[in-house]
Amino acid sequence: MAKKILVIDDDPIIVKYLVSLLNDNGYETCTADDGVRGYEVLKKEKPDLITLDLQMAEEWGTNFYRRISKNKEFKDIPVIVISGMAGRHLSIKNAVAYLSKPFDPDKLLGILKSTIG
Amino acid sequence: MNGIRSRNEKIKKSTGSFVTAPKMEEKEMGKKILLVDDEEGIRKVLGISLSDMGYDVVTAENGEEALSIFKEISPPIVLTDIKMPGMDGVTLLRTIKEVSPDTEVIMITGHGDMDLAIKSLKYEATDFVVKPINDDVLEIALKRAHERINMRQQIKDYTENLETMVKEQSARLIEVERLAAVGQAIEGLSSAIWNFAGGYEGGIQYFNEMPCLVAIHNSDLKIVATNQLYRERLGDRVGGDSCEIFGKKTSGQSECSVEKTFRTGKGQRSQEKIKYLSGEEVPVIVHTAPIRSKDNKIELVLEISADATEVKRLREELEATRQRHKQLFDEAPCYITVQDKNFNVTAANRRFKEDFGDDTGLKCFEIYKQRQTTCPNCPVEKTFKDGKSHQSEMVVTSKTGEQINVLIWTAPIKNAAGEITQVMEMSTNITQIRKLEDHLSSLGLLIGSISHGIKGLLTGLDGGMYLVESGFSKENREQVKEGWDIVKLVVSRIRNMVLDILYYAKHRDLKWEQVNVLSFAEDVAFTIEPKIRIQNIELIREFDPSMGEFEVDPGIVRSALINILENAIDACTEDKSKRPHKITFGVMQDKNHIIFDVYDNGTGMDKETRENLFTLFFSSKGNKGTGLGLFISNRIIQQHGGVIRVDTAPGKGSHFRIMLPKFLSESLKAPHLDDENASADNL
Numbered sequence: 001m002a003k004k005i006l007v008i009d010d011d012p013i014i015v016k017y018l019v020s021l022l023n024d025n026g027y028e029t030c031t032a033d034d035g036v037r038g039y040e041v042l043k044k045e046k047p048d049l050i051t052l053d054l055q056m057a058e059e060w061g062t063n064f065y066r067r068i069s070k071n072k073e074f075k076d077i078p079v080i081v082i083s084g085m086a087g088r089h090l091s092i093k094n095a096v097a098y099l100s101k102p103f104d105p106d107k108l109l110g111i112l113k114s115t116i117g
Numbered sequence: 118m119n120g121i122r123s124r125n126e127k128i129k130k131s132t133g134s135f136v137t138a139p140k141m142e143e144k145e146m147g148k149k150i151l152l153v154d155d156e157e158g159i160r161k162v163l164g165i166s167l168s169d170m171g172y173d174v175v176t177a178e179n180g181e182e183a184l185s186i187f188k189e190i191s192p193p194i195v196l197t198d199i200k201m202p203g204m205d206g207v208t209l210l211r212t213i214k215e216v217s218p219d220t221e222v223i224m225i226t227g228h229g230d231m232d233l234a235i236k237s238l239k240y241e242a243t244d245f246v247v248k249p250i251n252d253d254v255l256e257i258a259l260k261r262a263h264e265r266i267n268m269r270q271q272i273k274d275y276t277e278n279l280e281t282m283v284k285e286q287s288a289r290l291i292e293v294e295r296l297a298a299v300g301q302a303i304e305g306l307s308s309a310i311w312n313f314a315g316g317y318e319g320g321i322q323y324f325n326e327m328p329c330l331v332a333i334h335n336s337d338l339k340i341v342a343t344n345q346l347y348r349e350r351l352g353d354r355v356g357g358d359s360c361e362i363f364g365k366k367t368s369g370q371s372e373c374s375v376e377k378t379f380r381t382g383k384g385q386r387s388q389e390k391i392k393y394l395s396g397e398e399v400p401v402i403v404h405t406a407p408i409r410s411k412d413n414k415i416e417l418v419l420e421i422s423a424d425a426t427e428v429k430r431l432r433e434e435l436e437a438t439r440q441r442h443k444q445l446f447d448e449a450p451c452y453i454t455v456q457d458k459n460f461n462v463t464a465a466n467r468r469f470k471e472d473f474g475d476d477t478g479l480k481c482f483e484i485y486k487q488r489q490t491t492c493p494n495c496p497v498e499k500t501f502k503d504g505k506s507h508q509s510e511m512v513v514t515s516k517t518g519e520q521i522n523v524l525i526w527t528a529p530i531k532n533a534a535g536e537i538t539q540v541m542e543m544s545t546n547i548t549q550i551r552k553l554e555d556h557l558s559s560l561g562l563l564i565g566s567i568s569h570g571i572k573g574l575l576t577g578l579d580g581g582m583y584l585v586e587s588g589f590s591k592e593n594r595e596q597v598k599e600g601w602d603i604v605k606l607v608v609s610r611i612r613n614m615v616l617d618i619l620y621y622a623k624h625r626d627l628k629w630e631q632v633n634v635l636s637f638a639e640d641v642a643f644t645i646e647p648k649i650r651i652q653n654i655e656l657i658r659e660f661d662p663s664m665g666e667f668e669v670d671p672g673i674v675r676s677a678l679i680n681i682l683e684n685a686i687d688a689c690t691e692d693k694s695k696r697p698h699k700i701t702f703g704v705m706q707d708k709n710h711i712i713f714d715v716y717d718n719g720t721g722m723d724k725e726t727r728e729n730l731f732t733l734f735f736s737s738k739g740n741k742g743t744g745l746g747l748f749i750s751n752r753i754i755q756q757h758g759g760v761i762r763v764d765t766a767p768g769k770g771s772h773f774r775i776m777l778p779k780f781l782s783e784s785l786k787a788p789h790l791d792d793e794n795a796s797a798d799n800l
Contacts, residue, residue, distance in 0.1 A: 011573055013603055017580025020596070024587050054249065060227055062248075084572035093158075102575040105583065 003116045004028040006047035008038040008064065009082070010056040014101075018051060018082075021105055027112070035064030042074060048116045051108075054083040054092075065092050078115050080108070149190060152176045153183040153197035153209065154225065159250075163196075166252055170259070180204025187213060191220075194262050198225045199233045199245070207233060211240050218510065219269060221262035225250065272524055272545060273508070330391075330401070330422040333408075334359040334375045336415065350393045359420075363389045363403075378405045378418045388425065400425040451545040452523070455530065456481050456497055463539065472515045481542070485513040500527040500540045513544070522551045570614065577607040613746075627670040627756065629781055634664040634711055638704040641675055645682045649700055654689050659703035659714070667711045668781045669757065677750035681715050681761075681773050684747065688719025688771060710759075710776045718770040727765055758782060 007018045010033045019029045030045040032038035034056050042050070050068075054061040061083070068074040081092055084101040092098075097111045150172040154160050160176045167174045175190060177183035181204055183197065195213060199206035210222045224245035226234045234245050243265060244258040330351065331344040338359040343351075351362060360373035374385040384406040392398050401422040408417040446453055447467040455464040460481040465473075473484050481497065482488045491498055496507035509525045523544035530539040584600025587593075638660050649656045682702065689698035701716040722730070731751040754761050758778050765771035 011577065013577040013580055013607065014573065016599075016603070017576070017583055020580075020584055020587060055227070060248075084570075084576075101572040102579050105579070 002026060002028045003048040004030065004045060005112070006038065006041055006045065006050045007031045008033075008035065008050065008056075008061065009053040010034055011053075014053075021108075022112075025109055025112075035061060035067070038064055039067060042068065042077075047077065049112065050077055050079045051082050052079050052092075052095075054081060062092060065095075069094070080111060080115075082108075149173045149175070149192040149194075151183060151187060151190070151192045151195045151197075153178075153180065153195065153201070153206070155179060155198060155201045159198070159225075159248075163250060163255075166250075166255065167196075170256065180206070180209040183209055184212060187220075188216070191217060193219075193221060193266055194243075194259065195220060195222045196225065197222065199230050199237065200227065207237050207240065210237055210242055214241055219266075221265055223258050223262060268550075272547075273526075329424075332359075332420045334418045334420060336379055336417075338376060338379070341417070350395075351391070352394050359418075362391050374403050374405045375418050375420055378407050379415055382407055382415055389422070391422070449543070451543045453544075454481065454542050455539050456542060457539055458501060460491060460495075460497060472517075472521070474516045485511075487514060496525050496527045497540045497542055500529050501537055504529045504531075504537055510547075520548070521546055522548045571611070574607050574611050574614070577603060578611075581607060627781070627785060628672065629668050629670050629786060631666045632669050632671050633666050634704060634706070635660055635662060637669070637671060637675070638702070638713070641678050641682070642702055644675075645679055645686075645702075648683070649686055652686055652690050653698070654686065655697065655699040657699055657701040659701060659705075661705040664704070664706050664711065667777065667779045668786075669777065670753075673753045674757065674777070677753040678713060678715075678775065680746045680750045681775070685715055685717035685719065685771070685773075688717050688721070690719075692719045706779070709779055711779055713775040713777070715773040715775075716770065721767045721769045721771055722763075722765045723767050727763060730763060731761070756785070758785060 005022055005027050007015055007022070007029055008031070009015050009018070012033070015031050015033070019031060022029050030041050030047060032041045038050075038052075041047075052061045052065065061081070065079065068077065068079075078096040079092070079094070080097045080099060081095045082099045082101060082103055096115050099108060099111075148171055150167055152160060152163060152167065152174055153176070154163070155178055157178070160178065164174045164176055175186055175192065177186050179201055180197075183195070184204070187195065195209075197206045197209055204212075206224055210224065213220050213222055218241075221243040222241075224234060224237045224242045225248060226237075226245045227248050237245065243262045246255050246258050328346065329344075330347040332340050332347055332354075333342045335341050340354050340357050340359055343353075343355060347354075354362070359375040363373050372380070374387050374389075378385050384404065386405075387403050389401055389403050390398055391401055402425050403420060403422045405421075406419045407415045408419055410416040449466065449468075452469040452472065453466040454462045454469055457463055461478060462481055462484065463478075465475065476484070482490065482492055482495075486492060492511065494509055496509045499505075499507045506529075507525075507527050511523055511525060513521050513523055515521055524547050526543045526545075528541045528543075529537040530541055532538045581600045581603035584603065585597050586600075588596030588598075588600055638658075642656065642658055646656055682700065685700045689700065692698065696718070698718055701714070703714040703716075705712050705714075731747050751761055754775055754777065758781065760776050762774045762776070763771065764774075
């Protein structure tokens with residue numbers, strides 16, 4: 001069964017990009033344009049991995065991360081941060097990878113492969 | 118005894134070891150920082166970073182706690198999160214600034230907090246750093262805070278020095294005047310001696326303190342008493358001939374003043390030369406006065422000689438000090454006024470008169486602030502109350518209506534009895550510094566927000582290219598088109614953003630020319646029309662054909678108008694109610710202005726959007742807007758000496774009226790390089 005990835009980003013162009021890239025490489029996707037909606041999608045879709053933007057207009061990615069890391073059911077879902085911000089963010093300690101925009105798609109695919117296959 | 122000695126030794130020892138202590142304490146004091154954030158993780162990690170930078174970090178987890186810690190340790194720098202439960206960062210900032218305006222407060226903001234960040238700048242936050250916090254950015258912000266603290270200290274030191282200087286000079290002035298007055302008072306004094314009772318031995322002691330040579334002569338023309346200075350300079354001559362020191366015989370053709378006084382009974386005044394014991398020959402001014410006995414016979418003669426070189430030197434010094442004092446007063450690079458208890462300006466220096474007029478006699482607040490009552494927190498009022506110097510910062514208005522930021526420093530002026538009769542107020546013009554700071558702050562904002570924006574745009578470009586590429590390989594024409602549309606969209610956004618930045622980053626002189634109004638308006642309409650048509654919006658032209666030419670920089674005004682028209686298009690496309698949309702673009706004239714009108718029947722704006730319309734980085738369009746467009750349009754119109762007025766309400770549509778002068782003022786036409794521009798170019 002194909003692995004499912006939740007893409008959270010507030011820029012629809014980037015969501016479209018990630019969805020095409022992931023679908024083309026055999027992953028299923030579901031999307032959300034901010035943390036609050038991301039949490040709803042997470043509960044419904046139970047994805048295998050999450051890509052998370054940090055600076056979003058409505059709610060910060062860090063808030064979303066804090067919420068899931070407190071939840072037993074979701075805290076072990078691996079998170080890849082894809083953000084325009086330089087440097088590792090203090091509040092997201094356990095992300096499996098931290099990719100800075102503009103990111104290298106091959107690097108992302110490599111990390112996905114080694115994380116969820 | 119032994120016990121006492123050993124205790125003394127202990128005290129000695131401990132004082133010795135404390136020698137370096139105050140220095141260390143001082144250093145640590147300067148590096149104290151209060152860190153406020155509700156997230157424990159941030160407090161921890163940021164705390165470590167700050168400690169690494171050498172700060173003594175105290176943390177608080179909310180605004181209330183921060184405030185009580187602040188009152189206790191009063192740190193020079195506070196670093197606070199902008200969004201916190203309970204008292205938020207902006208309220209904390211305002212409260213701290215009220216209690217202690219000199220505290221540097223740096224705000225920690227999130228991406229969505231731009232409005233709050235701008236608001237906090239209005240409340241004089243030093244700077245803000247965006248989460249996640251980059252150590253370099255934080256260090257720069259802290260460096261700025263330190264620079265501000267140092268600058269303020271320097272200005273303070275400078276004004277304090279000025280104050281001490283003025284104080285010292287005034288003290289000297291008084292001393293010099295006193296000495297000079299002694300010379301002039303001698304005549305009056307000697308007439309008072311006429312009625313001087315008592316023996317000469319008793320009388321002479323009054324003169325011991327006098328900076329003159331005093332001798333008393335008897336009718337035998339012998340010296341009977343001298344004062345101390347006389348003895349020091351000329352030796353003990355009691356019993357000697359009265360006229361000997363002047364190098365003249367007691368009898369002869371030209372009699373000496375003492376002799377003449379006995380003969381005529383009148384006081385004499387003459388210039389003589391005498392020789393001191395040291396061999397030095399000096400000119401003196403000699404005053405003599407007869408001292409009469411009760412039966413009105415001249416019994417004695419009082420002779421007072423003042424060293425003329427001394428008098429002359431004192432006079433010159435007095436003049437020079439007065440001159441220096443005046444110069445200091447006039448040339449000091451600040452506005453200096455002297456005010457009485459009713460805040461009436463009783464004296465003002467040249468700079469003040471130049472910028473605020475020389476209507477001395479008006480009240481301080483009438484001149485500076487055009488108000489009828491004292492300003493809140495008036496430092497002059499405080500100085501009258503407690504006799505101490507006070508500091509404050511205000512915006513005042515010059516006689517030409519210019520707004521000037523001033524740093525005010527006051528000092529009491531006391532009379533001989535030690536009462537404060539007047540207060541001196543020194544105000545340093547720091548407008549340029551403030552302007553530069555504003556520019557730096559918005560530039561910091563700009564850099565922060567665009568670097569994030571550009572990264573997003575580049576990722577979007579990657580996305581578009583990926584869709585095109587993968588569409589080609591899958592022979593999916595739909596996806597290729599979709600990808601290509603994204604590429605075009607992102608490229609046009611990048612283009613707009615770069616153009617906006619280029620305009621903002623550099624102040625440019627107007628490239629003005631005479632332009633025909635009608636063809637200019639036609640050209641603008643022609644450019645925008647396709648964009649309007651494609652959205653099924655009707656464009657209505659209302660051009661008054663009778664207009665001639667106006668002076669304008671057509672390139673930038675054209676883009677300002679197009680920007681406003683593009684906003685009208687957005688307002689129409691956002692509006693989902695089904696009515697047909699139309700945009701009216703009109704141009705007409707009054708006596709001195711060319712007036713452009715842009716009406717749309719789109720969404721209209723609420724009060725908040727209306728108020729922030731021309732604010733830097735304000736955008737109601739989410740990801741679509743940079744928040745630069747209308748800010749720059751407004752700047753362009755203002756640069757021409759024009760104004761933009763906006764009339765709008767939600768659901769009602771909007772009306773932008775752009776008024777431009779027909780003729781540019783000469784100062785706008787001439788290329789100029791004032792300080793602000795020069796510094797902007799250096800940035």
